[in-house]
Amino acid sequence: MKKVLILTLSVGAGHVQASSVLRSALGDSTDDVNVKILDALDLAEPWFPWLYVQPYWWMLKYRRQLWGALYEWRQRRRHRSTAPRWVFRRGCAKVLTEIQRFAPDLVIVTEIAAAEIAALGKREGRFSSPVLAVLTDFQAETPWVQPEIDFYCVATQLARDQLAGWGISQSRILVSGIPIDPSFALPFDKAEVRRSLGLKPGGPVTLLMAGGMGLAPLDLMVSSLERCGLPLRVIAVAGRDEALHARVRQLRGKVALDLRTFGWTNRVPELMAAADLFITKPGGLSVSEALASGLPMILTHPIPGPEERNIRYLVRRGVAAHAKHLEEIPSFTFQLLRSTGKREEMSRLAREFSRPEAAYTIAQVGKALLEKTTYIDLLAQPSLRSGESAFLM
Numbered sequence: 001m002k003k004v005l006i007l008t009l010s011v012g013a014g015h016v017q018a019s020s021v022l023r024s025a026l027g028d029s030t031d032d033v034n035v036k037i038l039d040a041l042d043l044a045e046p047w048f049p050w051l052y053v054q055p056y057w058w059m060l061k062y063r064r065q066l067w068g069a070l071y072e073w074r075q076r077r078r079h080r081s082t083a084p085r086w087v088f089r090r091g092c093a094k095v096l097t098e099i100q101r102f103a104p105d106l107v108i109v110t111e112i113a114a115a116e117i118a119a120l121g122k123r124e125g126r127f128s129s130p131v132l133a134v135l136t137d138f139q140a141e142t143p144w145v146q147p148e149i150d151f152y153c154v155a156t157q158l159a160r161d162q163l164a165g166w167g168i169s170q171s172r173i174l175v176s177g178i179p180i181d182p183s184f185a186l187p188f189d190k191a192e193v194r195r196s197l198g199l200k201p202g203g204p205v206t207l208l209m210a211g212g213m214g215l216a217p218l219d220l221m222v223s224s225l226e227r228c229g230l231p232l233r234v235i236a237v238a239g240r241d242e243a244l245h246a247r248v249r250q251l252r253g254k255v256a257l258d259l260r261t262f263g264w265t266n267r268v269p270e271l272m273a274a275a276d277l278f279i280t281k282p283g284g285l286s287v288s289e290a291l292a293s294g295l296p297m298i299l300t301h302p303i304p305g306p307e308e309r310n311i312r313y314l315v316r317r318g319v320a321a322h323a324k325h326l327e328e329i330p331s332f333t334f335q336l337l338r339s340t341g342k343r344e345e346m347s348r349l350a351r352e353f354s355r356p357e358a359a360y361t362i363a364q365v366g367k368a369l370l371e372k373t374t375y376i377d378l379l380a381q382p383s384l385r386s387g388e389s390a391f392l393m
Helices: 013-029 046-063 064-077 085-091 094-100 112-123 157-165 191-196 218-228 241-247 268-274 284-293 306-317 327-337 340-353 359-372 374-381 382-391
Strands: 001-009 034-039 106-109 129-136 151-154 174-175 205-209 233-237 258-262 277-280 298-299 321-323
Touching: 001 013, 001 094, 001 112, 001 359, 013 034, 013 284, 013 359, 034 094, 034 298, 046 064, 046 085, 085 094, 085 112, 094 112, 094 327, 106 112, 106 359, 112 129, 129 359, 151 157, 151 327, 157 174, 191 268, 205 218, 205 268, 218 241, 218 327, 233 268, 241 258, 268 284, 277 284, 277 327, 284 298, 284 306, 284 340, 298 327, 306 321, 327 340
Parallel strands: 001 034, 001 106, 106 129, 129 151, 151 174, 205 233, 205 277, 233 258, 277 298, 298 321
Antiparallel strands: none
């Protein structure tokens, strides 16, 4: 039985979700395979999160522009690492030992630090199997460029061009899309889904999400919709932030909105199917799910750096609007909900741009690497070649 290790680092919910989707796709696509997901933080030394993860979260909460400046500086300098190598060698020593113990036939990495850890392990002889990098934003970052990574699956042609510009052969890069649950593309009956969710009849449905870790001010976003001037039914998803969820729940009966709230939920495909409009922080996974659902988007409160670039990419393609400030959300909401034609055009473009089968495309790449298919032969496979051409824009 072949063994596949999916290595991630739960600095955000999207990387973990992508890993779970890939595990399912690999199980469906490949017989006799043992797939293990390893979150590096589960085995890291206690000091590692405080040194590597907590400063990131602190900057996002209190000094967002500082994080943005650091990100852009790193990109301009073309840094090939997010931290000194010793931080990963010492802080993730147990992770490297577990990789060696598991002895995988293939390592898949879904987060940038995970890519650095896997590259370090391979460089130091902990394992010798191929490494497949799966990027979950619409553009790339320079630390993804590691000599030990054998193949890349990316969301867009832009990301492919970036990696190629940094020295990665294009024969080692496939434009696959971002791995999501393919159920987001199912043809749900909107009226039936709304009934199953207990939504009262009348008024458009707007879905708001704060991101899996609750980084966007969801309570303020919900409150702002009172100024929209339309009889809205609002679904607000707070993710894993229980304090944020509590603040949003307290708005029920205090705002002139028909408000339903969720914390962490596995019903997101249904919630998106029920909605007419999606207002969200632009994480790669959530916007890819919305694209597959054909759901017009208002994007707001991005993480400086990668999510700002996600916004620019999606707005240029006509599938989203960008609310730069909280005060702009009601006007954008009013404009899009009053313009059926604009929403229908955004929905059409979103479905054309989406890749709901991305996880299975990546699973086919994984299968080929397990079978030690050469890069040229891998890219020549009809299923991958046709999938790529359908996504290039």
